[in-house]
Amino acid sequence: ESTWKNVLFIIADDLRTSLGCYGDSLAKSPNIDQLASKSQVFLNTFAQQAVCAPSRTSMLTSRRPDTTRLYDFNSYWRVHSGNYTTLPQYFKSQGYFTMSVGKVFHPGIASNMTDDYPYSWSIPAYHPPSFRYEKKKVCKGEDGKLHVNLLCAVNVAEQPGGTLPDLESVDEAVRLLKTRPNDGTPFFLAVGFHKPHIPFRIPQEYLSLYPLAQMTLATDPDVPERLPPVAYNPWMDLRKREDVQKLNISFPYGPIPKDFQLRIRQHYYAAVSYMDAQVGRLLSALGDLGLANNTMVVFTSDHGWSLGEHGEWAKYSNFDVTTRVPLILFVPRGTEVSNSAFPFIDVLSQPDLVELVDVFPTVAYLAGLKVPMYCPDISFQVELCTEGENRAYTSLQEQMERSSEDIAFSQYPRPADTPQENSDLPNLEDIKIMGYSLRTWDYRYTLWLGFNPKTFQVNVSDVHAGELYLLADDPDQDKNVYDDYMRKTANLPHVSWNSF
Numbered sequence: 001e002s003t004w005k006n007v008l009f010i011i012a013d014d015l016r017t018s019l020g021c022y023g024d025s026l027a028k029s030p031n032i033d034q035l036a037s038k039s040q041v042f043l044n045t046f047a048q049q050a051v052c053a054p055s056r057t058s059m060l061t062s063r064r065p066d067t068t069r070l071y072d073f074n075s076y077w078r079v080h081s082g083n084y085t086t087l088p089q090y091f092k093s094q095g096y097f098t099m100s101v102g103k104v105f106h107p108g109i110a111s112n113m114t115d116d117y118p119y120s121w122s123i124p125a126y127h128p129p130s131f132r133y134e135k136k137k138v139c140k141g142e143d144g145k146l147h148v149n150l151l152c153a154v155n156v157a158e159q160p161g162g163t164l165p166d167l168e169s170v171d172e173a174v175r176l177l178k179t180r181p182n183d184g185t186p187f188f189l190a191v192g193f194h195k196p197h198i199p200f201r202i203p204q205e206y207l208s209l210y211p212l213a214q215m216t217l218a219t220d221p222d223v224p225e226r227l228p229p230v231a232y233n234p235w236m237d238l239r240k241r242e243d244v245q246k247l248n249i250s251f252p253y254g255p256i257p258k259d260f261q262l263r264i265r266q267h268y269y270a271a272v273s274y275m276d277a278q279v280g281r282l283l284s285a286l287g288d289l290g291l292a293n294n295t296m297v298v299f300t301s302d303h304g305w306s307l308g309e310h311g312e313w314a315k316y317s318n319f320d321v322t323t324r325v326p327l328i329l330f331v332p333r334g335t336e337v338s339n340s341a342f343p344f345i346d347v348l349s350q351p352d353l354v355e356l357v358d359v360f361p362t363v364a365y366l367a368g369l370k371v372p373m374y375c376p377d378i379s380f381q382v383e384l385c386t387e388g389e390n391r392a393y394t395s396l397q398e399q400m401e402r403s404s405e406d407i408a409f410s411q412y413p414r415p416a417d418t419p420q421e422n423s424d425l426p427n428l429e430d431i432k433i434m435g436y437s438l439r440t441w442d443y444r445y446t447l448w449l450g451f452n453p454k455t456f457q458v459n460v461s462d463v464h465a466g467e468l469y470l471l472a473d474d475p476d477q478d479k480n481v482y483d484d485y486m487r488k489t490a491n492l493p494h495v496s497w498n499s500f
Contacts, residue, residue, distance in 0.1 A: 005332070005367045006295040007091065008286065009190040010279060013052065013103055013197040014315065016304030017326055018272055028209050028273045031280030035299060036328050042391070045327035045354040046408035046439055047303040050315040051425065052197075053106035055302040055356065060086045060105060060120075062360035062372070062386040064409070067379060069456055071413045072427050076112045078119075085372075085384040087360045088120040091188040094369050099176050100125035102169035103192035126176075128168035131194065133160045134201060141243065150241035151267050153204035164201065165194045166278045174285040193278060196271030196305070198237065198314075206270035206277075215262040215269075219476065223253055223311035226480040228465030230433055230448045233316035234419040235306075252419035255311060265307050297330040298363055300356070309476065316412065316424040318437035318446050318467075319477055323410045327354060331366050353406035353439065357388030365390045408439045413451065417464055428453050433464050444469045444477055 019029040021036035022043070048058040049065045053073045058065055061084040065071055069081040077084060088098045098121050105111035105120070107127065115125035138159060139152035156164055173191045180187050195202065223232065234252035238244050249256060256264070279299070286292045304322045306312040315322045361371045375385035414433045415426040422430060431453045437446035450462030466482035473479070 006186050006291060007096075007188045007363065007367060008282070008295050008297045009087075009104075009188065009363075010282065010297065010299045011056070011104060011190070011192045012275055012299075012301040012326075013192065013194055014303065014305045015196055015272065015275070015301035015326060016307075016321060017324055018269065018307075019276075019326055021328070022326060026210070026214075027269060029276040031276050031283060032299060032326075032328070035279070035283060035297060035330055039297070039328045039330040042327040042329070042354045043351050044408070045300070045325050045356065046320075046323045046410055047301075047325055047356050048409065049411055050303040050317060050322040051412075052103075052302050053108075053110040056104070056106050057110060059300075059302070059356040059359055060088070062087070062357050062388050063375070063379070064357060064387050065411055066456065067375075067387060070110060071431060072425060073106065074109050074427060076109060078112070082380040083383055086116060086120045087363065088188055088190060089116075090360070090364060090369070090372070090384065091367070092120065092122060095185065096188045097122045097181055097185045098188045099123060099180075099190065101173045101176065101189070101191045102126070102128060102165070103194055104190040126169070126172050128165035128172070128194075130159070130161050130163050130168055131165040134165065134194070134199065138201065139199065139243075147242045148199075149243040150199055150238055151243055151263055152199045152201040153207050153267065153270065154201060156203050164203070166275060169193065170278050170281045170285075173282055177285055177289055177291065191282060193275050195275040196268055199241065200267035200271050202267070202271045202274040206274045207266060209273050210266045210269045212262055212266055215266045217258060217261055217265075218308035220478045221255070221261070221308045221311060224478045224480060226483070227310065228448065228467065228480075229418045230414050230416070230465050231317065231435065231446070231467060232310075232419050233306075233312055233314065233424050234421070235313040235316070236421055236424050238313050251421075252423075253311065256308070256313070261308050264313070268305070268307055293332050295332065296363070296366055297328075298359070299326065299328040299330075300359065301325040302356075310478065314424070318410050318412050318435055318444070320439070320444065323408075323437075323439070325356070327356075327359070329362070329366065352391070353408045353441070354391055355388055355408050357386065358391050359388070361386045361388050361390040362392050365392050406441070410437045410439070411435060412437070414448070434458055437467075441471070443471055445482075 018024045018027045020027050020033040047055045049055050054065050054070045057068050057070050068077045092098045100115055100121050105115045117124050137146040139147050139149035141147045303315050304324050306321050309321045365371045371390050372384050372386045375387050412435045413426055413431040415422050415430040431451055433448050434451040435446050435448045446467040448464040450459040467480050468482040469477040
């Protein structure tokens with residue numbers, strides 16, 4: 001049997017761990033749950049920056065944001081920092097036919113207006129034509145008129161073209177699977193779903209899975225008393241929608257009315273179920289085409305999304321709700337790599353702390369390719385290396401050794417010490433403060449440090465604020481005890497910020 005393994009790489013947009021297989025009892029995600037039941041499920045995977053373009057660029061190059069130097073949407077790493085080899089580009093260089101459908105790289109400047117074609121892809125990337133209507137007046141409001149709304153459950157037949165982006169993306173992905181080169185060339189097909197990203201423009205029938213009467217608010221819907229203002233994200237992208245503007249919510253901390261909070265949560269979950277159904281269509285096509293037994297499936301997301309926790313919505317923060325993502329790896333049995341990679345194949349849930357920069361080396365290893373070397377401290381001139389780790393352990397002992405010292409790093413930029421209209425998405429030149437956050441088994445520790453956007457240098461002695469959440473007593477990260485610890489001791493958990 002060939003050691004070549006095809007790869008189906010699926011990435012959702014703004015998907016937190018609101019899935020049945022991650023223990024969310026509300027979520028209805030039967031297709032992803034079924035995939036998870038046959039896969040390695042990494043329970044504690046963290047994004048390196050909780051916003052789309054920086055996170056995707058970081059994951060696909062296996063470099064941290066301080067190496068890609070992308071914290072916004074306005075630069076292309078090959079020009080801006082280094083000519084780094086991407087995950088699909090590496091597979092392409094190893095003889096794979098590589099294809100991109102939907103939102104994989106962040107479209108636009110961050111991927112050179114080409115989704116990094118021809119470097120990463122064998123053929124130009126596909127974008128669903130109906131996506132151009134995503135921010136137009138296509139949401140029927142209670143007044144019967146069309147609006148640019150956040151809540152946008154629609155009758156698909158009435159939408160322009162009678163379709164929606166993720167429906168079109170699956171159609172195209174299936175077409176590519178059917179028409180790919182049949183000369184034995186392995187494929188790497190990346191499919192990026194647009195949901196559950198806002199607006200919640202989804203088929204209206206999915207709302208019926210989540211009756212409003214069964215929806216609950218976040219367990220911690222208030223802004224934590226001791227949250228430093230620099231840490232708060234004012235969720236401007238929600239405020240710009242017509243239905244949210246009608247609520248007249250004060251900036252930045254004014255809460256969304258509870259009945260509207262319940263509807264946002266209902267629509268988010270409905271969007272997850274709609275996206276899950278599209279994953280099901282993709283996986284069915286693999287089976288129908290006889291590809292299920294020689295195709296590795298990777299399922300993940302670029303970052304999470306707050307649903308009212310800490311009085312916040314959307315992403316743009318360092319809390320677990322925005323940095324933690326699903327990561328599911330299905331490796332077909334019977335291939336020689338999989339048996340050594342996951343010797344305890346029946347232990348389906350990997351508890352280790354994992355980072356999205358680990359995806360590249362792990363997927364390469366599981367496909368039977370050589371794992372790129374670990375990057376040197378200064379790697380701007382190095383095209384192929386990884387700042388992550390291969391998470392496919394060769395022994396249980398190796399797993400135990402690694403798990404005990406796991407740390408996941410995330411970071412988020414801010415323009416000022418208090419919430420501004422550009423706090424969520426500051427342009428590079430406006431970044432004054434960088435919040436570096438590390439997550440261990442016991443705590444999440446964040447320092448907000450002075451940052452110079454011209455030199456990309458952080459000033460570790462210029463501390464603007466700190467956060468420390470002790471997870472044993474405070475799993476939702478609501479009680480910031482940083483000041484208490486600073487008073488008690490100068491010996492906070494030591495970390496070398498040079499490791500970013």
